[in-house]
Amino acid sequence: MAAPQRLQKLLARQGLASRRQVEAWILAGRIRVNGKVVTELGFKADPERDCIEVDGQAISCGDPARYVLLLHKPRGVLSTCKDPWGRKTVLDLLPPPWNRQIRLYPVGRLDADSSGALLLTNDGDLTLKLTHPRYHLPKTYRVQVQGRPSQATLQRWREGVDLDGSTTLPAVVEFCDPPPFGNRRNSNSSWLRVVLFEGRKRQIRRVAEQLGHPVLSLHREAIGPLRLGNLKPGQFRRLEPQEVQALLASFADNAQALRE
Template sequence: MEERLQKILSEWGVASRRQAEKMILEGRVHLNGQVVRLGQKANPECDEIEVDGVPLKPAYRPQSVYLLLHKPKGVVSTCSDPWKRSTVLDLLPASLRKGQGLHPIGRLDAESTGALLLTNDGGLTFGLTHPRHGIPKTYQVWVQGYPPESVLEAWRKGVILSGKKTLPAQVRALAKYPGSQTLLEVILKEGRNRQIRRVAEQLGYPVVNLHRTAIGPILLEPPEEPMLKPGTYRPLKDFELRFLQTQLNLTSVNVPADIEEHTL
């Protein structure tokens, strides 16, 4: 069956769909000896597809991988970095970094920490990053100062960022600390660029530290289990994959590779 090449590349773990589109625009993808144009379709069972001169063959398709990573501070949520900063892929063993097509789903900025999903399932990545799928993400946010209830209510209702109002959010104060800091729990169903930091700054209570604790029911510290330590990862559990499948209305989530948890 013919499908768009960017979808084929993402589903085969070559790159995320966005990265695949960029590769096509850069002329790195060939179909039957010709440079591919964006939107072009192919059938991988009978067409010859090459990426950077390497043929894409059914036998080369890697087994699907689904990981939860605890991203530490100072690491960027990309596959490579022009400024040579450490990336989330640098935290993985070579067996997962090379030839697997692993990439992060969404991002945490370099100074933020916490839960980040990695996969080579392009269909899952596309679904989770599409605006129509609002999977809640939970954050612990330390802000400077003691925001009153009126400020928290304004945050809950939505704040104008770059001319567009943010979606309603769940925001509650968890604790107040000496030195004029407050710990908040913030639950969002959208992920605009540096959204929490920008909203907090606009409301007058800038972020001191930001940590994502959960993506839906996928927790860094599940009940009665030790917390996943910074810089380590684990494979997603069956119920977590089923949740993603249900939320995105996917007909199936590919069978994951058998990968052991990596902890310190």
């Protein structure tokens, strides 16, 4: 017999919605367990014995198939499931059944004017682990900035810069070669490889602007040990189970190293 679990966790694991969205459903009275409306956020249900319904539709809460995709997001595409203004989203890049039948959600965000590696999954628990700030999942970017930063400027970036009243975590920042694709010609610019261990909103762009070298283009090359490889803009591939395990192990090890 399975142990009772909170509805937020059970339904998020099915890829139906995020935990916060499920909480909103509970407060709106949209969820019933064994015929009774649930209104308590801490309510627990047994996935093997209880009948769980959302808007009158029974939901199976057995172990779901976990899907994790690595997508090469092009510039101009939104890292969201839908847009009220009809702009292209990452789900629009996926063919059936990935785009609708399997409820996938982006793991974190990548700005519309940025490109590169983005994960999509139907596993709410995995999303929570990959986006939780305490785990410090490293992400690698290749960034084109205006001008050529001095070594002193790069060192300031590495050590941390004040954003919103708190200092950013130490980062890896070094000069690198331009990427083999999408190279914007600009004689007064430099290319940097930046590795972040946190994910504040538009962090690289804001730090670069603050240091006097605005970003001209930004491309995410890797998420933890996962690299885009030969994936072209708009292409994706499903991760193998061992790749997902390696991803989880990498940020767990990194979190421990940072704590020490």
